[in-house]
Amino acid sequence: xxxxxxxxxxxxxxxxxxxxxxxxxxxxxxxxxxxxxxxxxxxxxxxxxxxxxxxxxxxxxxxxxxxxxxxxxxxxxxxxxxxxxxxxxxxxxxxxxxxxxxxxxxxxxxxxxxxx
Numbered sequence: 712x713x714x715x716x717x718x719x720x721x722x723x724x725x726x727x728x729x730x731x732x733x734x735x736x737x738x739x740x741x742x743x744x745x746x747x748x749x750x751x752x753x754x755x756x757x758x759x760x761x762x763x764x765x766x767x768x769x770x771x772x773x774x775x776x777x778x779x780x781x782x783x784x785x786x787x788x789x790x791x792x793x794x795x796x797x798x799x800x801x802x803x804x805x806x807x808x809x810x811x812x813x814x815x816x817x818x819x820x821x822x823x824x825x826x827x
Contacts, residue, residue, distance in 0.1 A: 764816065773812045780808020
């Protein structure tokens with residue numbers, strides 16, 4: 712008969728835990744997205760159905776239209792109703808210009824999207 716042999720003693724420092732995996736973090740450079748035709752699917756949906764417009768150029772055009780509409784409304788309101796009319800005219804003009812420019816930009820983008 713053979714006698715069981717004792718296991719060799721393991722010292723506390725004999726076994727090391729496996730090394731932790733190194734995670735690679737890739738950073739994107741701080742650049743603005745292209746302001747040309749949309750390459751991502753959400754913008755195409757926004758152009759053809761409904762949603763926010765993410766194009767800087769369109770948003771700047773709409774801002775200019777709202778400022779011009781508000782100024783025009785203020786002038787017309789001042790001529791018709793004095794200082795109170797100027798305030799009402801400015802708000803009404805800005806709102807009308809916002810709606811009109813949004814509709815025009817929406818139609819133009821929709822027509823461009825269905826041509827692609």
